[in-house]
């Protein structure tokens with residue numbers, strides 16, 4: 001690789017020396033993405049960690065992403081660079097919340113977005129990602145579905161799968177929830193020729209104005225394939241920055257400059273270097289909890 005700074009070079013040396021695999025989420029800073037073996041979404045990070053020959057895995061993302069990798073690779077050492085990089089949406093649902101909803105709706109299946117803790121996955125029937133949510137919901141053989149934690153993704157799925165009754169939980173991603181209909185209308189007014197691609201974690205009044213709705217990876221794919229020369233991106237800003245670098249012949253805009261996940265920005269190059277040097281911070285999980293969470297993830301893959 002060319003044009004690497006000293007910290008990036010040191011990270012790559014250590015990675016080689018320790019035979020580590022570095023996986024980065026699309027929302028961490030670009031300079032961290034640039035030293036990763038793969039840049040992908042949270043579920044792809046977990047599956048790549050499982051399939052890789054390396055036993056030392058560094059997940060450049062927030063805690064639940066490290067947990068998902070550990071769930072699928074219980075015998076590997078899984079590290080996250082920033083111990084305080086949590087996900088507010090994942091923290092918005094607890095095991096007690098799920099058990100209470102199950103008691104209130106005993107005939108419902110529990111469908112759990114992967115943006116959740118291992119403990120919550122362990123008491124859920126099936127997981128979903130933003131790209132698999134519609135398929136997973138349609139595959140469930142019950143008429144009622146408790147969907148946790150994201151109310152916006154749940155509303156999006158409920159609209160597309162009207163044959164099921166959804167019981168919603170009031171969780172949300174603060175980064176996507178912060179974006180309003182006025183923000184999207186202002187972006188469209190500023191760039192009237194642009195196509196609009198948004199993430200289903202956005203509010204429904206934002207999604208309503210989109211030409212394309214999809215997961216982070218699907219938005220990237222849409223931007224690459226569309227003939228539109230200008231695209232407004234309705235998800236975390238790092239995606240717009242990444243796409244602009246990759247597609248210099250197109251004009252890529254973020255809906256708003258406030259589209260930032262502060263937790264993902266805690267995964268700095270310095271944090272990653274320290275993580276590799278000290279082999280911290282290691283993810284550990286209760287074995288029974290991890291096994292139950294793995295079943296919920298496996299059901300998603302099989303459906």
Ligand code: SF4
Nearest residue numbers: 087088089173175261
């Ligand atoms: S963007 Fe939202 S869902 Fe993703 S880690 Fe940040 S707070 Fe959590």
